[in-house]
Amino acid sequence: MAIPRSPDSGAGIVLGTPGRPWYRGRVISEHPLVVQKFGGSSVADPDRVRAVADHIVRTRRAGHDVVVVVSAMGKTTDELLRLAHDVSHRPSERELDMLLTAGERISIALLCMAIIDLGQPAVSFTGSQAGIVTDTAHGRAKILEVRADRLRDALAAGNVAVVAGFQGVSTTFDITTLGRGGSDTTAVALAAALGAQACEIYTDVAGVYSADPRIVPEARRLGRLSYEEMLEMAASGGRVLALRSVEFARNHTVPVHVRSSFTWEPGTWVQEEDPSMEQAIISGVTHDTSEAKVTIEQVPDRPGIAATMFRALAEAEVNVDMIVQNVSTADHTDISFTVPKEDLARTLEVMDKVVAEVEATGLRHDPDVGRVSLVGAGMKTHPGVAATMFETLAEEGINIEMISTSSIRISCVVPAGDVERAVRALHRTFGLDEG
């Protein structure tokens, strides 16, 4: 199935001043601009904040303009969420955004102080001050516009600009948050709006790996990935970059460099496919055990039935992922799909009604599943990858419950307990540890 596109992937977004196309807003400067984003673990304590400041100042002194995007320190967001739930049974979404945005406010201020201490002028900006204008969907707001004039002025005056990730201001002037992976999205959106040379995403891992190194110790760091590969990896369980930030980067051709704020070594570049390079058949194996499988049995095979089902789920704001419709037997068919485990209860509630409505015979669900995926741009031109994948799993005695494919990805849903073994076997079979 196609990778879902989120509304702020930048398709219709306004970047720059209204009435001016965003690319006209690109900074004309002798200093090429770099956007550097630091996640919560990168600024978890004062020592880490000072280390990050030092890296930023080195980048600035090497001749770059620098815009920094920073997340809340360490576990701050979790602590604020806990406070919210201590105070309220069901915290107001508007107030939750007001609360959580305090986290990045703290980190931008501290990071600026540390940069200034090193003799480099720096100015912090909240999402609102940085011109990140969003819709009004609290907790999952989409960026509608980036009005980066204030950032441009700060850069022109010789400052490093430090921007709070994950947050913006809505069209009705309320504070919003962008939801999961929001700081990555902030960074890429600013890189696009300002015409940055690159968007560097600093994190606690050294880049994107051929598999999760906690499961496959031989996993290799990938030097280079296309946007499409990164999208498929993000969508199928690779946790390094948020899906929507990769979409945004692809739509605006922002080169993204994923690297470690602990080693500062070069990591993984995510950028446009380079046709001159030979592509690896398989770049990596990803896995995901966050979803549950739901099967509707014996659905009457009539047009419009699937539409009824998935419209009902969409209205309940359930994020359906894989959908597989099995071969129709006589005039009935089974439809299976996966949903995030936290949406399972809601899904079953909705589907109970739908099953009755469409006169299906049953509803089954299984939370104990996991998905294993192979991703690789070279797959397109190498038939037989799927067959090798299925054989490998068969040799391991692992039962495949669902299969779905895209042009550069094959995913199998297998029992949760078999996921790690499947990842290791596939990594070995496809020679990913050989480099």
Added chain:
Amino acid sequence: MAIPRSPDSGAGIVLGTPGRPWYRGRVISEHPLVVQKFGGSSVADPDRVRAVADHIVRTRRAGHDVVVVVSAMGKTTDELLRLAHDVSHRPSERELDMLLTAGERISIALLCMAIIDLGQPAVSFTGSQAGIVTDTAHGRAKILEVRADRLRDALAAGNVAVVAGFQGVSTTFDITTLGRGGSDTTAVALAAALGAQACEIYTDVAGVYSADPRIVPEARRLGRLSYEEMLEMAASGGRVLALRSVEFARNHTVPVHVRSSFTWEPGTWVQEEDPSMEQAIISGVTHDTSEAKVTIEQVPDRPGIAATMFRALAEAEVNVDMIVQNVSTADHTDISFTVPKEDLARTLEVMDKVVAEVEATGLRHDPDVGRVSLVGAGMKTHPGVAATMFETLAEEGINIEMISTSSIRISCVVPAGDVERAVRALHRTFGLDEG
């Protein structure tokens, strides 16, 4: 000496929309408006936040419109300051304001959630969103204007409005803080701008007392004080209300009610003097051990010398408090003054130069002093209060180092170790424990 007036005491302030006098902005409503301000100890943990929410909702249901001003929870501000000093040797003032304002952001959001949980709509506002416009002096900004339209709209829509105290936005769109006692000032400024019936200041004490109850267990809660008495008490060490908020209240005739958020009992009303009531000769005894005494010896007795000295201190941003010039002997005089202990080093640095410049003979300082003051509006019409005070201290064997008076206050600087004994003796002599 006269009580210093801070620039945001409201003399020339614009309240309400520019171009409209502020009093025209008073809410015309069948619900009389109350501003309730809660200090950090009142919202120190989730249980306290819920208790405060309950009180607010009761006030609302009793038929009032309610604007709430809240400080950062418990020790949040101290913790943020510690983080700043962990990260930077000398934190940028702009970034310090960005950092510290995270504290009230957390408390407004949590308090709103708790209010909403009780079925009462509520909306939080940062200082900026509430229209608190200040000058650009980070860390000690003065309120220039209150643009309360957004608050009025929120009230008109039936909400409780919860505003972050202590903060505003400068004329150059940077986040500012109002300095010590800033949340009280926010509350009084909003009460003035919105034409509130009263400004209730909730704190961890039950009101203003005739002396510090930790030193004088018999101290009584005062039911009523004039603005002038409260000003003198605040200026001479009473820590309940910040001086500048009382000035603001007096200048706009905002009745202030200081009360406890732990007992919710009526506390102390601070309002215009009522000539029909008999005034207590002495309302209370205050004390202050936060200052050090500096003496310049043998200053040539020429016009302009004192001006030279205090201009130099003002330029170094030292807050001089009491100033006493002793009787001139021949053509020289001694000048003593008090400064906050944290300003002592800077003061001595400045004075070293001044002493040479004006050809004085010496510079002495003593950090081990304290000030004891008697405050009472009835003092004006009762001669002999000063004499009784000095006799009382003499009987206790306490040496008086400096004396200064206003029409409703007498202050003596005494050795720090004698302060508590002096407070107890004066409280007893003036019969303040009798009620």
